Amino acid sequence: MGQIISKSVKKIVKEALASVDTISVQEAKALVDNERYQFVDVRELSEQQKVGVIPGATLSSRGMIEFHIDPDSPLHKADFAQEKTYIFYCASGARSALSALAAKDMGLSPVVNMAGGITEWIKNSGSITDR
Numbered sequence: 001m002g003q004i005i006s007k008s009v010k011k012i013v014k015e016a017l018a019s020v021d022t023i024s025v026q027e028a029k030a031l032v033d034n035e036r037y038q039f040v041d042v043r044e045l046s047e048q049q050k051v052g053v054i055p056g057a058t059l060s061s062r063g064m065i066e067f068h069i070d071p072d073s074p075l076h077k078a079d080f081a082q083e084k085t086y087i088f089y090c091a092s093g094a095r096s097a098l099s100a101l102a103a104k105d106m107g108l109s110p111v112v113n114m115a116g117g118i119t120e121w122i123k124n125s126g127s128i129t130d131r
């Protein structure tokens with residue numbers, strides 16, 4: 001007998017989206033050069049290399065985000081120890097919502113999810129740099 005999955009990924013993402021603030025790509029574009037904001041790219045390395053990243057973004061794949069945020073982790077990234085608003089993004093907005101919720105649950109604040117991810121960013125002529 002197969003496994004019975006009681007909660008779909010669709011439902012988990014929907015719950016995450018309901019639990020974190022979201023900003024549009026247009027709002028995010030206005031903040032890209034503001035040093036009070038830190039963009040966080042949670043896509044996999046291969047995606048970052050293929051598509052590029054938002055200039056100045058902290059790179060932390062979805063699977064490593066908790067380790068990079070935790071100051072007691074040997075993998076901690078100093079970018080997460082600043083008094084900034086963290087703008088999480090991925091390809092379309094689902095993984096970044098999950099990451100933003102995990103960050104919020106860990107006590108990182110404030111955190112927001114960028115709706116539409118890098119896909120919408122590029123469609124709206126957002127700047128991109130090589131990884």
